[in-house]
Amino acid sequence: MKGMVFTEFFELVDDKFSPEIAERLIEMSDLESEGAYTSVGTYDAREMVTLVSGLSELTGVPVPDLLVEFGRRLFAYFLENYPAFFEGAESTTEFLPRVESFIHLEVKKLYPDAELPSFTCVADDSGTMCMTYQSMRDLPDLAEGLILACIDHFGEPLVLTRETGHGDSPGTHFIITPE
Amino acid sequence: MDPETELLRRRLARERIARKQAESITEEKSRQLYIKAQDLESAVEAEREARNEAETMLHALEVFSSGLDRDEIVAQLEGLVRGFVSHDGCALYLLDGQELRLHSACGDSGERELVGVIPQGALLSEILSASGPVLVSDALDELVAGEWGVHPETETWMAVPLSVHGRSIGCLTLESRRRDAFAASSARIVQALASEAAIALENARLFEEVQRLSVIDPLTGLHNRRQFATAAELELDRAKRHDLPLSAAMMDIDHFKEVNDRYGHAMGDRVLVEVAQACVRGLRSIDLHARHGGEEFCFLLPQTGIEEARGVAERMRAEIARLSFSSDQGDFAVTVSLGVAERMAGSDSLADLLDRSDQALYEAKRTGRNRVMTWRPT
Numbered sequence: 001m002k003g004m005v006f007t008e009f010f011e012l013v014d015d016k017f018s019p020e021i022a023e024r025l026i027e028m029s030d031l032e033s034e035g036a037y038t039s040v041g042t043y044d045a046r047e048m049v050t051l052v053s054g055l056s057e058l059t060g061v062p063v064p065d066l067l068v069e070f071g072r073r074l075f076a077y078f079l080e081n082y083p084a085f086f087e088g089a090e091s092t093t094e095f096l097p098r099v100e101s102f103i104h105l106e107v108k109k110l111y112p113d114a115e116l117p118s119f120t121c122v123a124d125d126s127g128t129m130c131m132t133y134q135s136m137r138d139l140p141d142l143a144e145g146l147i148l149a150c151i152d153h154f155g156e157p158l159v160l161t162r163e164t165g166h167g168d169s170p171g172t173h174f175i176i177t178p179e
Numbered sequence: 180m181d182p183e184t185e186l187l188r189r190r191l192a193r194e195r196i197a198r199k200q201a202e203s204i205t206e207e208k209s210r211q212l213y214i215k216a217q218d219l220e221s222a223v224e225a226e227r228e229a230r231n232e233a234e235t236m237l238h239a240l241e242v243f244s245s246g247l248d249r250d251e252i253v254a255q256l257e258g259l260v261r262g263f264v265s266h267d268g269c270a271l272y273l274l275d276g277q278e279l280r281l282h283s284a285c286g287d288s289g290e291r292e293l294v295g296v297i298p299q300g301a302l303l304s305e306i307l308s309a310s311g312p313v314l315v316s317d318a319l320d321e322l323v324a325g326e327w328g329v330h331p332e333t334e335t336w337m338a339v340p341l342s343v344h345g346r347s348i349g350c351l352t353l354e355s356r357r358r359d360a361f362a363a364s365s366a367r368i369v370q371a372l373a374s375e376a377a378i379a380l381e382n383a384r385l386f387e388e389v390q391r392l393s394v395i396d397p398l399t400g401l402h403n404r405r406q407f408a409t410a411a412e413l414e415l416d417r418a419k420r421h422d423l424p425l426s427a428a429m430m431d432i433d434h435f436k437e438v439n440d441r442y443g444h445a446m447g448d449r450v451l452v453e454v455a456q457a458c459v460r461g462l463r464s465i466d467l468h469a470r471h472g473g474e475e476f477c478f479l480l481p482q483t484g485i486e487e488a489r490g491v492a493e494r495m496r497a498e499i500a501r502l503s504f505s506s507d508q509g510d511f512a513v514t515v516s517l518g519v520a521e522r523m524a525g526s527d528s529l530a531d532l533l534d535r536s537d538q539a540l541y542e543a544k545r546t547g548r549n550r551v552m553t554w555r556p557t
Contacts, residue, residue, distance in 0.1 A: 023186050026193075036196035040204050 001048055002114070003041035005074075009051060010037070012073050014138070021058055029054050045137060064141040071145015078154065092154050092176060093129045097121040117143070118171075127178045134171035140164075147174055192282040196403060230243075232368055235263060239372050240441070243379035247386045250283075255375040256351070257285050263372070264365040264483060266353045272297065273341075273349035273380070279303060289297055294328040302326065305528035306338045311368040314340045316359055327352070335360040339369050341377035348377055396470040407469030408529070411479045414467065415529050418481065418522055425522040426488035428478040429536040430458070430495070433514045433548045435474035442506045450513055454499055461495040476518060477533065485521040491518040492551040502547065514549035 013022040026035035030040035030048050033043050052070075056063045079086060085103050100119045107114055117135030133143040144162060151158050156179040165171045180188070202522050238382055242255045253271050260269060269282040281296040297303050298500040306313050316335040329336055332352045341349045351373050353361065362370075367400075390397075394406035402410070411427075418425035432438075432454060439447040451474065458476060462468060467479040480488050518540025522532055535554045 019186060019190070020182075034193065034196070036193040036199040036200070038201035040206070041197075041200050113324060 001042055001045040002039075002111070003037045003043060004039040004077075005048060006033075006038045006043060006051075006079050007035035008073060009048070009070065013055065016023075016069065017055075017059055021055075022178060025051060025054050025058055028058075039082055066147070067139060067141035068145040071142040071147075075146045075149035075153070090154070092147075092151050092156055093123055093127070094177075095150060095154070096131050097123075105107065118141075118174040129176045130149070130175045131176065132165065132169070132171050133174060141171035143172065143174065147176070151176070182335050188551050200453055226244065232364075232482050233261065236371055236375075239375050243375045246379060247383050249380060249383040249387070252376055252383055252467070253283050256372060259281070259372050260351070260353070260369055261285070261367050264353065264361060266355050266360070266453070267333070268354040271322050271349065272352070274307075274347060278395045279349065280473075294326065297300055300326060306340055306350050309338075309340050311340075312361075312367065313340075314361060326525045329354050330356075331398070332356050337361050337366060337369070339366070339373045341380070342382040343372050343377050346480055348381060351376075358387055360532040361385055369482045399452055401455050401459070402467070402469040404469055407467060407471075407477060407479070410467050411529050414479055414481050415522065415527075415532070425532075426480045426486060426519060427494050427522075427532045427536045428480065428517055428519045429471070429479070429533065429540040430476040430492075430515050430517045431544065432474040432542055433516055433544075435513075438511075438513065442504075442511070443510060445505055446504065451506060453502055453504070454513065454515065457498045457502060458495050461491065461498055466491075477536070485519065486517045488521065489553055492519050496549070516543040516548045517551045518543055519551060519553045 010022055015026065015052070026030070031047050031050065033047060037043060052063055052066055055061075056066055059066075062084070072108070083097070083104075085106075086095065089098065096119065099122070103116075104116045107116060115136055117133055117139075120132045120134075122132075123128055123129040131147070133140055134144075140162070147160055151160065159177050159179055161175045161177070163173045163175065165173055198473055201219060203493050211331075218221055224264070239255075239259050242259070245254060246252050246255065256271070257269060258418055260266075267531060268284065271282045272279045273282045274280075277299075281295050281297075284293055296366040302313075314337050327336075334357055335355045337353045339351045339353070340347055340352060351369070353369065355361065394402055395404045411544040415425060417423070432450065435447070435450070451470075455468075455470065455476070458468060458478070462480075464477065465481050467481075469477050478491075481490070496517060500512065504513070518536045518538065519531060520535035520539055538551045543550050546552070
């Protein structure tokens with residue numbers, strides 16, 4: 001997993017909780033990286049799992065809630081550091097399909113080994129969009145946070161609901177409907 | 180140490196580690212980019228070279244396929260080779276029967292005594308039967324230097340065979356004062372150019388041959404000199420046998436050089452064609468006519484005496500004087516001078532007859548042009 005995720009995670013911990021919590025989290029997690037992350041590096045994804053569950057233990061906040069919050073934060077990070085990806089998109093339903101078709105394509109060019117989640121979008125005429133999230137990490141809560149932040153960013157009156165897929169349609173389906 | 184300081188110390192330590200990691204990752208990425216850039220540069224260079232080669236070949240093809248003059252083809256070949264492979268001298272040899280003869284040389288050829296006819300030998304046979312360039316380097320063989328007469332300071336020498344349809348027609352040689360001067364890619368290009376030139380040279384040779392064998396002057400459609408001579412001999416012979424009169428006339432277009440200079444060579448050619456046509460109109464079917472030279476024509480009139488011949492000549496002169504030519508510089512006309520002579524009884528030869536006609540022609544020119552003069556003994 002890219003170092004950027006870890007560095008942003010610790011920014012979140014510093015902001016939402018405290019540097020002391022961050023310190024204790026690292027101490028208790030027994031990480032191979034020893035908690036030293038650079039955004040340009042690559043680290044074992046399992047460390048992130050350890051850190052998130054450790055943080056939940058320390059703060060009492062449930063893991064899903066932490067992940068949603070982290071998702072929101074990541075959206076803000078992308079908005080600030082990669083404004084080009086947002087150019088020309090005027091709405092959530094315009095932007096979300098780009099994540100797969102454009103953004104992840106560009107990421108793969110730079111990092112061919114990157115294991116990215118897949119987002120497949122299907123829209124109908126009534127303005128409803130269904131975005132199906134699939135990932136080896138399977139972190140639908142993180143995806144939820146990203147999508148919520150996106151809706152807030154474009155300032156649209158949209159409602160997000162979520163369904164777990166089974167059998168023929170695996171992954172998690174996020175349904176975005178106008179209010 | 181109080182907890183806050185301890186916390187900061189640990190954080191600082193981790194950041195130091197993270198920074199070092201970032202540095203080494205960045206360095207590695209830089210290194211990879213540099214290598215990639217190098218590879219790309221080499222690839223671009225290779226493409227550029229390949230494209231250059233292709234363009235040269237295309238140009239060469241155009242050049243060689245449009246010319247039929249042997250010397251021009253050779254000059255073009257030498258120019259193209261010079262533009263592509265740096266060398267200190269080159270020479271072209273063509274096979275004349277079994278002998279390989281020096282045709283032309285360029286570069287430092289003035290300072291060396293190139294051998295005119297290459298002696299038969301192992302090297303010669305090797306070159307003529309080779310399918311590609313023959314390279315000789317590292318302290319040039321005494322044999323090569325002696326046999327071919329290359330410059331004594333030559334370090335590398337290459338002979339590129341010229342062949343058409345598997346048949347050798349000669350070779351091109353290149354010399355260089357540098358060691359290992361000709362890279363494989365250069366040799367290949369020179370071979371390709373030489374092959375194209377060989378085809379063009381062969382075409383030129385065949386064309387020359389065809390010209391020589393033909394009996395018609397391509398421009399005017401009249402017989403050429405060779406054909407005229409053959410037919411004229413027969414007529415003279417017949418006239419002698421049956422004791423029939425025979426006259427000859429020589430014609431020259433007046434001030435033709437000025438026509439060319441003033442109105443251009445294309446107009447000059449047109450004048451020749453129309454003059455020739457005007458002549459033919461004034462002649463009978465048994466009369467012989469030919470283009471004798473640049474602006475000179477000759478005629479043989481069988482069974483014709485001097486007075487009748489003069490009449491024929493006069494008719495041609497008048498007809499030609501009536502012709503009008505229009506050009507950018509305005510309309511103009513031409514005139515001709517003619518000399519007429521009759522066969523003399525006895526052992527008169529064709530040469531003698533034509534010579535007398537020529538003398539009369541000279542007289543016509545001398546006395547003012549645009550007239551017919553008959554031969555008079557002086």
